[in-house]
Amino acid sequence: MPSYEIGTIRERLANWVEASRPYAASGCVASYIPELAKSPHHALGISLLHASGESATAGDCGNRFTMQSISKVFTLILALMDNGEEEVFRKVGMEPTGDNFNSMLKLELVRPGIPFNPMINAGAITISSLIRGSSPEEVYRRILDFLRVLAGNQRLSCDEEVYRSESETGNLNRSIAYFLKQNGVLSGNVEDVLDVYFRHCSIQADCSDLARMALVLACGGLDPQTGTRLIPRRYVQIAKTFMTTCGMYNASGEFAIQVGLPAKSGVSGGILALVPGQYGIGVFGPALNDKGNSQAGVHLLEVISRELDWSMF
Structure with a gap:
């Protein structure tokens, strides 16, 4: 090269x-x-x-x-740093899906029902649940601080209007998250996990x-x-x-x-x-x-x- x-x-x-x-x-x-x-x-x-x-x-x-799915790269890394590979890949797979990023088709069709990878929405929502913090606010703050260090820019912040827009219209992501909760993949309060997910997708850069x-x-x-x-x-x-x-x-x-x-x-x-x-x-x-x-x-x-x-x- x-x-x-x-x-x-x-x-x-x-x-x-x-x-x-x-x-x-x-x-x-x-x-x-x-x-x-x-x-x-x-x-x-x-x-x-x-x-x-x-x-x-x-x-x-x-x-x-807003970073949207680009943030998934860095939430994956943070989850790995918090939990290690074995725990993360017990909840999320390592393979491409061939489906749209917001599809939940294979969650039901392919056992054991875990998301195929951390880059699709189902996987990224699951990853968001694995990042340590005593509250959604603390988890989001850790993600934001991590991105600020990597970007060398302490002014990175959430676009509140995009965050509200995503949160208010994110019904498909809610369906995915509750399906994951029902299958025992997602731990924690579903709405708290979704709040973290919507917020890190709404970080401006x-x-x-x-x-x-x-x-x-x-x-x-x-x-x-x-x-x-x-x-x-x-x-x-x-x-x-x-x-x-x-x-x-x-x-x-x-x-x-x-x-x-x-x-x-x-x-x-x-x-x-x-x-x-x-x-x-x-x-x-x-x-x-x-x-x-x-x-x-x-x-x-x-x-x-x-x-x-x-x-x-």
């Missing part, structure tokens, strides 16, 4: 963004969460952060958006924040500035594997072929991706394709990966 000078990337990045922006026209912003329907349809931005600390940005990279979080993963869990270990290397390996196999919903196989980088998307249009040992990447493009991934954002990553020969495969 070649390494390119950041200056070379800076010279070309704006052109790549503008070449990919028209692809947003064929996508749709998420409307099942009413607040997300207000997102700017044609926005597209990207931030890349190199392990040296140098960065490159282009497009609408200053727009703030921008492309630079995502790039910094991704760079920690690209560096094997080390703070890229100080070399301090923030995440055990083993848990970074697990997270990057799930990003590769499940991170782009049921388009993860296609993304692996076309882009070839670990990534995680969210229905707000964000994508967190990384080039191992080199770059953290944050993308924002709220117009989604039919799989729930940023239409223009995916195209942009395809172009960059192809032009820079970044695929791991």
Whole structure:
């Protein structure tokens, strides 16, 4: 996997963004969460952060958006740090589903009835129940503090309007959570667990924040500035594997072929991706394709990966 000078990337990045922006026209912003329907349809931005600390940005990279499913990568890591692998994977599986991220079909059809992986909603809700804390507020605060450290940004916070919108309209997630509770998978009070889940999905970030979080993963869990270990290397390996196999919903196989980088998307249009040992990447493009991934954002990553020969495969 070649390494390119950041200056070379800076010279070309704006052109790549503008070449990919028209692809947003064929996508749709998420409307099942009413607040997300207000997102700017044609926005597209990207931030890349190199392990040296140098960065490159282009497009609408200053727009703030909620992390949504991108937060699932980091709640998984926090649950692993709290409980260890054996306990976490007693409740959540390790395999792709091939179904939509909010499907509960296989919970009933495939025994033993645990979610297939931590990146789908059922898995992420279960993971939220495994993070330690004496109250939903404490659990959420631990997640937020963890993300602030990884992003190097103490100003990260919850978008209260999106949180309320998700909480008020999240009936399918409630159905999933109560089904998990009935099957003995979910521990604790269901509404408390859902409150944590809705809140961590509603944490706001921008492309630079995502790039910094991704760079920690690209560096094997080390703070890229100080070399301090923030995440055990083993848990970074697990997270990057799930990003590769499940991170782009049921388009993860296609993304692996076309882009070839670990990534995680969210229905707000964000994508967190990384080039191992080199770059953290944050993308924002709220117009989604039919799989729930940023239409223009995916195209942009395809172009960059192809032009820079970044695929791991």
